[in-house]
Amino acid sequence: MSGWTTHTGQAAVLGAANIDTDQLIPARFMSASRAEGYGDYLLHDVRDRYDLKDGDTIIVAGRNFGSGSSREAAVYALADFGIRAVIAPSFGDIFASNAVNNGLLPARVDASDLGRLTGTITVDLDSATLTCGDARIPFELDPIWRLKLIKGWDDIDLTAQHEDDIASFARARRAARPWAWPADKGT
Structure with missing residues (x-):
């Protein structure tokens, strides 16, 4: 996975709260090969409720996004769609x-700022800001997660x-407590 620091893209404003992983990718599609991509299954059963289009690379949603089961396939569906x-x-x-480990930013913002985030948005990981028109909105992100996204690292x-x-720790530990380690064969 390659890292990134800035991204400018078109936002799909979903607006709804509690979009869970079962909505992001219904379980019946998880038997499909990941090699084929999960993007077509993103929000499959509820997509008609939202204005999500090919080419959208940012989603603006309500609270509790990605709740529910721990299926990593929900992140795969977002990433494979291009989010x-x-x-x-x-x-x-x-x-x-899971999102961070797959290069997808989960940017936490104050709910009062959601209405200002439409159209084209620029995400800047270095400054932890979102720019949309004249609005410059801060977002919260754990510093380790920011590093992982910038470097393209997983755990x-x-x-x-x-x-x-x-x-170094293992060598020092072995030297200090040799009795705690398995005996070498042949000694």
Whole structure:
């Protein structure tokens, strides 16, 4: 996955609260091969309620976006459709974590700012701001999640950045407590 710092795209304003992972991708489509892409299944059963078009790359939604089951396929459906950021006052915890690990920004904003976010929006991860026309709106994002998005890292990549420290700790631990480690074969 490649990292990013800014993105400018057309926003689909869904407006609804509590759009859950079962709505984002109904369970019956999860048996399809991921290699084929899940974008066609995004909001499949409720898409007629929303003005989501091909070419939209940002979603503006109500509170509690991505709640429900922990299916990572909901994030795959968004990413495969071309969505790079979802802007909402709150997110399901597991959904938000899955989103970041797949390069998708879950930008938390104050609910009072949602009405100002229409049309073309520029997302800036460095400054944690959304620009829409003359409006410049801050969003909340955990600093580690920001780093993961900018670098294009998932949890494994983030851990690998500490490989030398982990190896050093393991050597010191083995030296300090040799009795706690399995005996080497042949000794």
